[in-house]
Amino acid sequence: MPAGDDATASRPRAATLRDVALLAGVSVATASKALNGRDNVHPDTRRRVVEAAERISFTPNSLAQAILAGSTGTVGLLTNDLEGRFSLPILMGAEDAFGAGQMSVFLCDARDDAIREQYHLKALLGRRVDGLIVVGSNTDPRPTLGTLPVPVVYAYAPSTDPQDCSIVPDNVHAGTLAVEHLLATGRRRIAHVSGDVRYAAARDRAAGAKAALAAAGLELVGGQVRYGSWSEEWGRAATHTVLDHEPGVDAILCGSDQIARGALDVLRERGIDVPGAVSVMGFDNWEVMISGTRPPLTSVDMNFETLGRRAAQHLVDAIGGSPAHGVETMPCRVVVRGSTARGA
Template sequence: MSKKVTLADVAAKAGVAVSTASKALRNSAQVSGPTRAKVFKAAAELSFSLNERQKQSQPPSLPKSVGLVTSDLDGQFSMPILIGAESYFGVESIPVFLCNAGRDPALEQHHIDNLLAYGVKGLLMVGWRTDPRPALTSCPVPVVYANQASLDPHDCSVVTDNEDIGRLMVRHLVEGGSRKIVLIAGDPAFRSSVRRLKGEMAELDSRGLAAVRTVRYGSWNEETGRRTMVGLLDEGIDFDGVACGNDEIARGCLDILHDRQVSVPDRVSVVGVDNRQVIVGNSRPPLTSVDLNLKAIGTRAASCLADMMDGRGHQGVECVKGTLVQRASTRMPL
């Protein structure tokens, strides 16, 4: 009985690493043309096909399995999404294999190659930021993108509705009586910051209002909130509401308002985004914030992927709305 040819045999014959042979047989752009040709030549001489390798590698006990590839395993955004996805797959008895690419495109591709070689039936790609990412090309299994949309409009992506979050923040402030609202956005290099600001401006405009002075941009940290709030108070700016790009900026604002003995929310209401318990509960006073519903994004993305593995298609970008959680930093709606 003849021995089955493996990918390692092909790599050895071509004189390349196993990972390089795998990428070459999948037409990865990371492999040069000459190297790819050498690997294909070796595979042909050995009568080897990648599909055959997948059949050999796929355990018969796992008719369905998925690969979850995240770019930020330790991130505050990735983990809730992964938890939501895993909970859905667990109920459906679909095994999940988790890989952390650490924001490294080459490592991401390496994980994808290995997952496909093992025989997963679908891939869930979880991004660490909301800016669109390049699509996976020539992937033989369904792919869903969570928290970071694919640049290909035909792909299935599930993301946060950041524009609606901006509207929700301003709507809550206005309904609580604020009319002179300051907008403190996060880093403008992030799509989420730009989208939230667009929603805030649209909501103000729909109510016949405008932001007080110019919009203030900054990093996603408490120092941005503190520095901006000191400037507003020192300049004598008249305002009664602050919409912040995230919870850290908002807590920085609250710290200065507390130090300057400005009553919150009686004189100024402050709202943030992310609903991070370690921040909102330790703010002075506890911070009203918009929860991004990241677990729901994970659950929905997993549901779409399961449908696609069963032959039911999903295309385009699906947005999940946030939920405002009111605490003591804002006034109740009038």
């Protein structure tokens, strides 16, 4: 158990440019120029300054630099999803896009609470972030933040205002890709078990799936999407129903990896071969859900990292004076695994 004691043990105060200058025997102006590679500094002088800076491990105060330059090199990531399912890949993508260390990210979680969001927004603007990425908790449109003194990019959930810049995963295309993959592996009698119908993601994926089926002159087995909740439990229940009512079914397209896990469990219990008799697919390609499924689950990856990179790129452009408008959709991709293996 730690015990507080040496309150007086003075921690070395962060070094300032003045300290460096004093130590090197030059003025602060010269020290600044020497460290920043400006011209008109004698090589010997520069060396002295650099050595002094290293000796006291001087780190320039970004605050002071920012106050002059008018930009801070920081962005705010205002999220509503701290399960981290979407925010974190987006954060990683953004970090990559900015270039490590160039830009630091303030992460704030509003927890889907408008009051808390305003609060964090105020704090971020006060800290003069150069821009904002707003991550929603689902793909339904969310209210715009309105006009702010810094550019904003909405990721995952689009803004209601079409003038804003939003980057969202293409759920319609995801549904299409999934069905095309199933068709390509010889499936014809496809059921679709999805999550909560109130989520745009569920409806969009279903729309894409139906469109792809229609293009092949087919429709869903049972004629309709089986909406429910985003849980394994629902995946199990719905799969039982599907198997009971549609004996000829040869593929179950699940609205999420969790639902797919439920489906796989029931198929295994009933002794139905996957993918021999029935193929199973999920959406999200959530590593932690998928690793361990039997057989390994084919899933549609929504490319969150790419989405984050793209959002960051748009933000950089906007900060640079070239804002974008409207909703941009990010393509996704099918990750094929054993649960739909061709001819298995």
